[in-house]
Structure formats: C-alpha cells, structure tokens
Amino acid sequence: MEYMKLNDGLEIPAIGFGTxxxxxxxxxxxxxxxAIDLGIRHIDTATAYFNEQEVGQAVKDSEVEREDIWITSKLWLQDYEYEDAKKAIDLSLEKLGTDYMDLYLLHQPYGKVDEAWRALEEAKEEGKVLSVGVSNMTPKLWNKWVPDFDSIPSVNQVEFNPYIQQKELKEILNPLDVKIQAWGPLGRGNADLLNNPIILELAEKYGKNAGQIIxxxxxxxxxxxxxxxxxxxRIKSNMEIFDFKLTDIEMDKLRALDTGKGSHDPDAPGVGEMLMNAFDVHANE
Structure with missing residues (x-):
C-alpha cells in the first residue's frame, strides 16, 4: 500500500474502499x-450512507489493528449548526465503535458551513478526529467558505475521473497542499470511459484492465x-496499480480526455435546498 502525506503531516492510504x-x-x-482481508486500509463512509455501524463492526472484527486502518466519515447538512455538529460527531464515533476518526468531512458545502467547520476543528483539538476536510467544494464554493476558516482543510472530496479532472480546483488546492479525494474515480461505471480507445490501448500494453489504468x-x-x-x-484488482507506471506522454493523453463536466454540479441552482431536504439521517434513531 502506498501513502500520501496530508498538509497536517498525517499519511493517508492512497487507495481505499468506498461504501x-x-x-x-x-x-x-x-x-x-x-476489503480489509484483501489489504485495503482506508474505508470511506458517511452519516448519510447509513452504514457507519457495519463499517465499524467490520473494522473491529478484522485481524488488523485499529490504528492501521484509516476511517473517513462525513457530517450531514442537517447537523451543521454548531451544537448539532458536536452531537453528530459523537454519534458517528458511537456508531463506528471507535474513539477517533482518522478523517471527518463536511459532506456538502451548504447551510451553516462555518458553524460545522468550527465543530470539526474543535473535534480535532480534542482528538476525536485526526484530520478534517470538506467535500463537493467547487472553486466558487471553496472561495465562499474556506477563506473565513481558521484552518485549511486537509482534503476536498470531489468527483474526479479522466472526464472530470478538476483543473481549476487544483489550481486553488495545490498551493495549499490540499489533497483531492476522488468519488466516482471510475466514472460510476461509465461505459464510454471504460471503453475509451486510449485507455483500452494502455490496458493492453500493460496487461491491465481499463479500471486499473484509470x-x-x-x-x-x-x-x-x-x-x-x-x-x-474486483476489489483486489483495483488495488493492483502500483506495479507499473504510465509515461509522461501517456499521462498527457489521459489528461486530454478531460471534458470539465461531471455527473454532479454543486454550483447548480437549488442543489443545496434539494440536498437539505433529501432525507433525515436521524429518522431511525
């Protein structure tokens, strides 16, 4: 497993498992x-995925020590008020059955983002969370919120694959050493992406599948x-990407596939309101 260093000094597994x-x-x-048995050491979940408890139990029942597994979870919009956020962090810890989360994110950049971020910063100070970050922040939304934060997020989890490479966002994040986490790294099974001639040509050259090239x-x-x-x-094959290296020319060919358009536009009118009313994460408590 390879690791990447975050701007807070912690090292995060370069590849993980999304739930x-x-x-x-x-x-x-x-x-x-x-996934853990196969060697995965980074599990990504969220309050809004409704599966934190099963993630935590799987980690507990594995033969791997807790400190060797990186757990990421996320705070949902309805808990962005400061006091609600503090309670939600404790609830996630309870569901996961752990004393700390390695990374905790603001799941969506709408509502009382400033209050929620303050709660995350305090949770980090208290050792409940080791790293903090954001998710789905476009350049516009990043510039709306982050300049007023007391600290810089360690990651921004956004849609990323060869068709949506977030070039404008990277221009903002790279100087701050903020890492991008990719949701939908394989285009959510986009057949056009997985059958792209350039990707298939590289897959044949390296004896890999399209997903591994991506x-x-x-x-x-x-x-x-x-x-x-x-x-x-497939979980196993998704991990087998460290035994070859794409050339600079090949990397440029893949960079040229960028369309700048993804399946989700966080800047679109009404998205925040729609997500705010999407569901109640505490309905079954």
Missing amino acids: FMIPADGTTYETVKT LRFENQEGIIVFPKSLTPE
Missing part, C-alpha cells in the same frame, strides 16, 4: 471485511481514490 450506496443489511459488513492515472496525478465494488476479485 456509498452499499446497504446496511449485512452487505456493508461483509464487503468491508473482505486508477493508476489518478494515483500519479496525486489523487486519493476509493473505488467501490461488491466483488472480491
């Missing part, structure tokens, strides 16, 4: 347990990735 849309009916537990490209770009799969063979 978005994996149901909490035992499936999350089984797939996370399998993940290796992202890794060489300094992006933290956590592809999701329910299949052990």
Whole structure:
C-alpha cells in the first residue's frame, strides 16, 4: 500500500474502499471485511450512507489493528449548526465503535458551513478526529467558505475521473497542499470511459484492465481514490496499480480526455435546498 502525506503531516492510504450506496443489511459488513482481508486500509463512509455501524463492526472484527486502518466519515447538512455538529460527531464515533476518526468531512458545502467547520476543528483539538476536510467544494464554493476558516482543510472530496479532472480546483488546492479525494474515480461505471480507445490501448500494453489504468492515472496525478465494488476479485484488482507506471506522454493523453463536466454540479441552482431536504439521517434513531 502506498501513502500520501496530508498538509497536517498525517499519511493517508492512497487507495481505499468506498461504501456509498452499499446497504446496511449485512452487505456493508461483509464487503468491508473482505476489503480489509484483501489489504485495503482506508474505508470511506458517511452519516448519510447509513452504514457507519457495519463499517465499524467490520473494522473491529478484522485481524488488523485499529490504528492501521484509516476511517473517513462525513457530517450531514442537517447537523451543521454548531451544537448539532458536536452531537453528530459523537454519534458517528458511537456508531463506528471507535474513539477517533482518522478523517471527518463536511459532506456538502451548504447551510451553516462555518458553524460545522468550527465543530470539526474543535473535534480535532480534542482528538476525536485526526484530520478534517470538506467535500463537493467547487472553486466558487471553496472561495465562499474556506477563506473565513481558521484552518485549511486537509482534503476536498470531489468527483474526479479522466472526464472530470478538476483543473481549476487544483489550481486553488495545490498551493495549499490540499489533497483531492476522488468519488466516482471510475466514472460510476461509465461505459464510454471504460471503453475509451486510449485507455483500452494502455490496458493492453500493460496487461491491465481499463479500471486499473484509470486508477493508476489518478494515483500519479496525486489523487486519493476509493473505488467501490461488491466483488472480491474486483476489489483486489483495483488495488493492483502500483506495479507499473504510465509515461509522461501517456499521462498527457489521459489528461486530454478531460471534458470539465461531471455527473454532479454543486454550483447548480437549488442543489443545496434539494440536498437539505433529501432525507433525515436521524429518522431511525
């Protein structure tokens, strides 16, 4: 496993396992347990994924020590008021069954972001969270909120794959040494991306599959990735990206695939209001 150093000095696994849309009916537990058994050391979850408890149980039941597994979770919008955020952080810790989270993010950049960030900073000071960051912040949203923060986020988790490479955002983040975490690193199964002739040509050259070429490209770009799969063979193959290196020319060919457009536009009118009312993360408590 390779690691990347964050701007707070901590080292984060370069590749992890995403749990978005994996149901909490035992499936999350089984797939996370399998991923850890296969060598994954970074699990990404969120309050709004409704599967923190199964993630935590899988980590606990693995044969790997807690300090060797990086757990990322996220605060949902309805808990952005300062006092609510403090309670939500403690609740995530309780569900995960751990004394600390390695990384905790603001899941969406709307509402009382300033209050929520203050709660995250305090949680970090108290040792409940080791690193703090944000998610889905475009350049516009980053510039709206972050200049007023007392500290700089360590990561910004956004959509990233060869078709949406966040070039404008990287111009803001790179000087601050803020790492991008990629959600949807394989384009959420985008058939056009996975069958792109350039990617398939490289896959044949290196004896890899299309997904491995994409993940290796992202890794060489300094992006933290956590592809999701329910299949052990695919989880294993997604990790097998460190035994080859794309050339500068090949990297440029893949950079040229950027369209600048993703499947989600956080700047679109009404997105914040829609997400704010999407669901109640405390409905079953």
